[in-house]
Amino acid sequence: MGKVAHFALHRTQICLASVTYRPIWSKRGSSSSILPCYIGAFLSSVDFFRALSTLTMLHIFPDASSIAAYVSRKLIDKIRRNREVVLGLATGGTMEPIYARFVEQARESKLDVSGLTSFNLDEYVGLSADHPKSYAAYMDEHLFRHLEFDRSRLHVPDGLATDLTEHCLAYSAKLEQCGGVELQLLGVGGNGHIGFNEPGTPFDSRCHVVQLSERTRIDNSRFFEGNAIVPEHAITMGLHEIMQAREIVLVATGETKAEILAQWYEREVTEDVPFTLLKRHPRAKILVDEAAAGLLPEHARRSAGALAVQVHGPADCASSLSI
Ligand code: F6R
Numbered sequence: 343m344g345k346v347a348h349f350a351l352h353r354t355q356i357c358l359a360s361v362t363y364r365p366i367w368s369k370r371g372s373s374s375s376i377l378p379c380y381i382g383a384f385l386s387s388v389d390f391f392r393a394l395s396t397l398t399m400l401h402i403f404p405d406a407s408s409i410a411a412y413v414s415r416k417l418i419d420k421i422r423r424n425r426e427v428v429l430g431l432a433t434g435g436t437m438e439p440i441y442a443r444f445v446e447q448a449r450e451s452k453l454d455v456s457g458l459t460s461f462n463l464d465e466y467v468g469l470s471a472d473h474p475k476s477y478a479a480y481m482d483e484h485l486f487r488h489l490e491f492d493r494s495r496l497h498v499p500d501g502l503a504t505d506l507t508e509h510c511l512a513y514s515a516k517l518e519q520c521g522g523v524e525l526q527l528l529g530v531g532g533n534g535h536i537g538f539n540e541p542g543t544p545f546d547s548r549c550h551v552v553q554l555s556e557r558t559r560i561d562n563s564r565f566f567e568g569n570a571i572v573p574e575h576a577i578t579m580g581l582h583e584i585m586q587a588r589e590i591v592l593v594a595t596g597e598t599k600a601e602i603l604a605q606w607y608e609r610e611v612t613e614d615v616p617f618t619l620l621k622r623h624p625r626a627k628i629l630v631d632e633a634a635a636g637l638l639p640e641h642a643r644r645s646a647g648a649l650a651v652q653v654h655g656p657a658d659c660a661s662s663l664s665i
Contacts, residue, residue: 396607396621397642400628402635406595409629410439413527413591414447420525425457430526430584431485432463432537433477435565436593437529441484448489455489461517463528463537463584465499467506467551467575475566476501499549499577510549510577517549517583526587530594533557534602534615538578541614547580581619590626592617597633604637 471478478498503509559572
């Protein structure tokens with residue numbers, strides 16, 4: 343068991359012991375003198391369960407392709423169970439191997455994707471769907487054009503909408519009308535953004551227009567070679583909508599994600615790091631490769647096995663998590 347869990351368990355035991363025994367050995371003890379013990383026990387168990395749930399949602403895989411195999415298998419399983427499933431989709435470098443693997447496996451298994459509905463997280467303001475750097479074009483290139491989807495069920499925010507506020511409201515309403523997202527895929531930005539919800543975004547935000555941070559624009563400039571400039575604004579699904587998904591799978595791969603993953607692990611839930619909000623989701627999984635896990639404290643890595651920080655080999659990754 344990791345140090346964090348040990349520590350929290352120890353504190354919980356001490357305080358629970360005080361709560362249990364104090365009334366017996368000190369009949370004269372007033373309820374006010376016992377109260378701090380109850381509060382201490384409560385807070386310690388909160389600590390304990392928080393530490394435990396942070397550890398249980400984290401899964402370390404050897405590399406990005408093992409994660410791709412796992413996530414692809416999970417998507418296929420969801421679609422097989424419900425051909426009209428609603429998926430929340432992300433873009434970015436992290437998702438590329440996942441979609442490539444999914445397309446390959448879906449073709450091999452002749453998966454019927456025609457009933458599937460999808461909602462993409464975000465889109466750059468000012469880019470048309472056929473602009474090569476738009477997220478609509480990304481989705482087409484990496485996923486949509488490879489399988490027999492019903493295009494009318496695939497939703498990506500419109501970066502050229504004339505009334506952006508109206509468009510955001512309509513996007514939220516459509517999502518709700520479709521019954522919300524069953525499985526939400528997420529990547530994470532180097533500054534902890536999810537979707538394009540930058541640090542400081544209120545937790546109750548819904549689909550909205552965001553001014554991208556300098557950090558995000560610099561990170562994403564790798565996709566805009568030449569003189570092309572990363573747009574300053576984007577439309578993004580809000581944190582409220584992301585947290586409404588019945589299940590969330592966030593993927594972080596490569597050493598550029600190591601720093602933000604360490605922050606996610608160490609910090610309380612805070613608007614400064616939107617990624618930390620996932621600690622409050624009852625069915626969120628954080629899937630990381632060895633490189634992204636590189637700055638996790640040793641005790642978290644050592645907890646692999648004893649707690650549910652699981653290290654998966656390529657062969658067992660499709661079967662070892664319940665999907
Ligand atoms: C993209 C999205 C973003 C990315 C994040 C990581 O739809 O919502 O939150 O997931 O910026 O991007 P990559 O995977 O390129 O590092």
